[in-house]
Amino acid sequence: MSVSLTPQFPSLAQRITPLQLLRPDGTLVGGAEAPLDDVRLQDALRLMMLSRAVDDKGVSLQRQGRFGTFSTVKGQEASVVGSAVALDPSRDWVVPQYRELPALLRQGLPLEHFILYYQGHPAGGRIPEGVRLLPIQISIAAQLPHAVGLAWGLALQGSDAVVLAYFGDGASSEGDFHEACNLAGVVRAPVIFFLQNNGWAISTPRSRQSSARTLAERAPGYGFDGVVVDGNDLFAVYAATSQAVERARAGRGPTLIESQTYRFGAHNTADDPTRYGHGDTLSGWIERDPVTRVQRYLAARGQWSDEIEVQVRHGIAATIDGALAAARSVPPPAAADLFTHTYAELTPRQVRQLRQLSTTPAAAEGR
Amino acid sequence: MIEAIRDALRGEMTADERVVLVGQDIGRFGGVFRATDGLHAEFGERRVFDMPLAEGAIIGSALGLAISGLRPVAEIQFLGFTHQAFHQIVSQVARMRYRSQGRFPASVVIRAPFGGGVKTPELHADAIESQYAHVPGLKVVAPSSPREAKGMLLTAMRDPDPVLFCEPLRGYRLMKEDVPSESYTLDIDKVRIVREGTDVTLIAWSAAVDLASRAADALLSEGVRAHVVDLRSIAPLDVDGLIAAAERTGRCVVIHEAPLTAGFGAEVAATISCEAFYALQAPVERVTGPDAPFPLAGAEQIYLPDVSQVVAAARRTLAAS
Numbered sequence: 114m115s116v117s118l119t120p121q122f123p124s125l126a127q128r129i130t131p132l133q134l135l136r137p138d139g140t141l142v143g144g145a146e147a148p149l150d151d152v153r154l155q156d157a158l159r160l161m162m163l164s165r166a167v168d169d170k171g172v173s174l175q176r177q178g179r180f181g182t183f184s185t186v187k188g189q190e191a192s193v194v195g196s197a198v199a200l201d202p203s204r205d206w207v208v209p210q211y212r213e214l215p216a217l218l219r220q221g222l223p224l225e226h227f228i229l230y231y232q233g234h235p236a237g238g239r240i241p242e243g244v245r246l247l248p249i250q251i252s253i254a255a256q257l258p259h260a261v262g263l264a265w266g267l268a269l270q271g272s273d274a275v276v277l278a279y280f281g282d283g284a285s286s287e288g289d290f291h292e293a294c295n296l297a298g299v300v301r302a303p304v305i306f307f308l309q310n311n312g313w314a315i316s317t318p319r320s321r322q323s324s325a326r327t328l329a330e331r332a333p334g335y336g337f338d339g340v341v342v343d344g345n346d347l348f349a350v351y352a353a354t355s356q357a358v359e360r361a362r363a364g365r366g367p368t369l370i371e372s373q374t375y376r377f378g379a380h381n382t383a384d385d386p387t388r389y390g391h392g393d394t395l396s397g398w399i400e401r402d403p404v405t406r407v408q409r410y411l412a413a414r415g416q417w418s419d420e421i422e423v424q425v426r427h428g429i430a431a432t433i434d435g436a437l438a439a440a441r442s443v444p445p446p447a448a449a450d451l452f453t454h455t456y457a458e459l460t461p462r463q464v465r466q467l468r469q470l471s472t473t474p475a476a477a478e479g480r
Numbered sequence: 481m482i483e484a485i486r487d488a489l490r491g492e493m494t495a496d497e498r499v500v501l502v503g504q505d506i507g508r509f510g511g512v513f514r515a516t517d518g519l520h521a522e523f524g525e526r527r528v529f530d531m532p533l534a535e536g537a538i539i540g541s542a543l544g545l546a547i548s549g550l551r552p553v554a555e556i557q558f559l560g561f562t563h564q565a566f567h568q569i570v571s572q573v574a575r576m577r578y579r580s581q582g583r584f585p586a587s588v589v590i591r592a593p594f595g596g597g598v599k600t601p602e603l604h605a606d607a608i609e610s611q612y613a614h615v616p617g618l619k620v621v622a623p624s625s626p627r628e629a630k631g632m633l634l635t636a637m638r639d640p641d642p643v644l645f646c647e648p649l650r651g652y653r654l655m656k657e658d659v660p661s662e663s664y665t666l667d668i669d670k671v672r673i674v675r676e677g678t679d680v681t682l683i684a685w686s687a688a689v690d691l692a693s694r695a696a697d698a699l700l701s702e703g704v705r706a707h708v709v710d711l712r713s714i715a716p717l718d719v720d721g722l723i724a725a726a727e728r729t730g731r732c733v734v735i736h737e738a739p740l741t742a743g744f745g746a747e748v749a750a751t752i753s754c755e756a757f758y759a760l761q762a763p764v765e766r767v768t769g770p771d772a773p774f775p776l777a778g779a780e781q782i783y784l785p786d787v788s789q790v791v792a793a794a795r796r797t798l799a800a801s
C-alpha cells in the first residue's frame with residue numbers, strides 16, 4: 114500500500130499578521146485600548162529619545178576617534194523600550210545582546226558605564242550592585258542559555274522574578290538559541306526570549322537565516338508560545354511583553370516574542386550598509402518611525418508639543434553631557450585593569466606579570 | 481594583505497571548480513573585511529555561499545561538503561568565534577581521516593583573523609591559536625605578510641588535511657608589499673628565516689613577526705644582530721628548522737600575543753630546551769601577552785607585547801654567561 118503523507122501541521126501558506134495597537138499615524142487600531150497611561154508613555158518616550166540621542170552622539174564621537182565600534186539602536190527604540198518597561202527592575206532581569214541601550218538604562222545601569230565600555234575602558238564593564246543586568250554580550254546568542262539558567266535558578270529559589278533576554282534574527286540561527294529554547298521549555302523557566310528581527314545580521318537578510326515563515330513559530334516546537342509583534346509599535350510590544358511577563362510570573366513558562374522592526378543605521382560604526390541593499394527598504398520603515406508614532410499619539414491627546422519636545426531634548430542633552438563628564442573623570446586604564454577581577458585573587462604569576470607591566474614604558478605613560 | 485588573500489581564493493577557484501566558499505556575509509557584501517569581495521559576482525551563488533549565523537553549522541557542513549567531493553574554504557569572522565564551532569573543528573574535522581581510517585580526508589580550510597592592535601570589540605582579538613595546536617589531525621598556520629599569506633593560502637587549499645588559517649587582523653590593511661600575480665605555493669611546514677643574525681634568535685609567527693623585525697632593527701642600532709624566524713606553521717611544528725635557528729645563536733626569544741601560560745611559546749621553549757640544550761647560552765625568554773583576557777580597546781596597548789619588551793628580553797639572553 115502506498116502512503117501519501119498530508120501535512121499534519123497547520124498550513125505554512127497562511128500569512129501571519131504582527132500584533133499592532135498603534136498605527137504609524139499615531140492613532141489606535143480600531144477597538145484597541147492604550148496599555149500605558151500618558152505619564153508612563155511620556156517616560157517611555159523620553160527613554161526612546163535619550164537612546165536616539167546617545168546613538169547620534171556616539172556615532173559622532175566614534176568618527177572623531179573618541180568612541181569605539183558600536184551598534185546603534187536607532188529604529189528599534191519601541192522594540193527595546195516597550196519590552197523593557199514591561200519589567201519590574203526591582204526584581205526582573207535583563208540579559209542583553211549589544212543593541213539595547215535603553216533597556217540597560219531602565220534597569221539602572223548608569224549611562225557613564227555604557228560610555229566607558231564603548232570608549233574601551235575596562236571599568237565600563239562594571240554593573241553596579243542591585244542592577245539586575247548581565248554584561249553586554251558580543252558572542253552572538255551566548256547569553257540565551259545564561260538567561261534560561263538565571264530564570265530557572267530564580268524560580269527554584271522561590272522568586273517570582275522573570276528574565277528577559279534580547280537577541281537578533283541572526284542570533285536565532287545559533288545552536289545556543291535552540292538549545293536555550295529547548296531547555297527553557299523543559300524546565301518551564303520564567304524567561305522571555307525577545308527576538309528583535311531588524312531585517313539584518315550585518316549584511317545577511319532575515320530570509321537567509323531561516324526559511325521558517327516567522328521566527329516566533331519555532332516556539333511551539335519547543336513547547337511554548339510564540340508571538341509576532343509590530344516592533345515599531347510601543348504599545349504592541351509593551352502589551353505582548355506584559356502578557357509574557359504575567360505568564361512567566363505565574364509559573365506558566367517561557368514565551369518567544371518576535372519583534373519585527375528595522376535597523377535604521379549601519380550594523381555598527383565599522384559597517385557600510387550601502388553594499389548590501391539595506392537602503393532599499395529603509396524609507397518605508399522610516400515612515401514607521403517608532404518615536405514619531407508615539408509623539409503623534411501624545412500630540413493628538415494634547416500631551417506633546419514642540420515646547421515639550423524642546424524641554425525634553427534639553428534634559429537629554431544635559432544627561433548625556435553629565436555622563437560624558439563622569440566618564441572623563443575616570444582615570445585611564447592602567448596595567449592593573451588587565452588583571453583585576455580575572456580571578457577572585459590574582460595568581461602568583463599574574464602578580465609577577467603586573468609588576469613587570471607596571472614598569473614598562475607603555476604602562477608608565479598610561480597608554 | 482586582504483588583496484593577497486582574495487587573490488589566492490580567486491586563483492584557486494578559477495583553477496579548481498571544486499573549491500567553494502562558505503561563511504557569514506561573504507557573498508554580495510564580500511565579507512566583513514572584503515576578503516571575498518567580487519567573488520560572489522564572479523563565481524555565483526553556488527560557489528560563494530552566505531551562511532546563517534551559526535559557526536558550528538558552517539564548519540560541520542564544510543566537513544560534509546568535503547566528504548561529498550568539494551573543497552570548502554570556510555570563513556569565520558573572527559578566530560574568537562571559532563569557539564562556537566570548537567567541537568566540530570577539534571572533535572570532528574581534525575579526526576575524520578583517522579576515524580574513517582583514511583576513507584574521508586577532511587580537506588577543509590578554515591580562515592579566521594585574530595590579534596589586537598585595531599581596537600576591536602571584546603573577543604575579536606583573542607589569540608587562541610595554541611588551543612588548536614594541541615589537536616592532532618589539524619594543521620594550524622599563521623602567515624606574517626601579504627606575500628606569505630597568498631602562497632600559504634594556496635598551499636593550504638591544496639593540502640589533503642584540514643588547515644586552520646589564522647590571518648593577522650592588524651595586517652589586513654596595514655601590511656602592504658608587492659605580491660606575484662600568478663599562483664604559487666610555499667613550504668608552509670618549514671620555518672622561514674626572515675633575516676640572518678648571529679647574536680640572538682627571535683621566534684614569532686603572524687603579526688608578531690613584524691614586531692620581531694622591528695625589535696631586530698632596534699637591536700641592530702646597539703650592534704646586536706638578531707636572527708628572525710617566522711614559524712609559519714605551529715602545527716605541525718618544523719622542529720628541525722626551529723632547532724637549527726636556536727643553535728645558530730644559542731640565545732632565544734619567542735614572541736606571541738596570546739597569554740603566557742600554555743601559549744604556543746611554551747611548546748617552542750620546551751622543544752628548544754629539550755633538543756638544543758647543549759647549544760643554549762641562556763634560558764629561553766618568552767615575550768607574550770599577560771595571563772589575562774584580551775582587554776577592551778582602551779587597554780590594548782598595555783596588553784600587547786612591544787619592541788621595548790622584546791629588546792629587553794634579548795638583552796637578558798645576551799647578559800647571561
Ligand SMILES: Cc1ncc(C[n+]2csc(CCOP(=O)(O)OP(=O)(O)O)c2C)c(N)n1
Nearest residue numbers: 212251252253281282283284313314315561
Ligand atoms: C558567535 C559570533 N559570530 C559572529 C559574530 C560577528 N557578528 C557580530 S554582529 C553579527 C550579526 C548579528 O545579527 P543579529 O543577531 O541579527 O543582531 P543585530 O546586530 O542585527 O542586532 C555578527 C555575525 C559574533 N559577534 N559572534
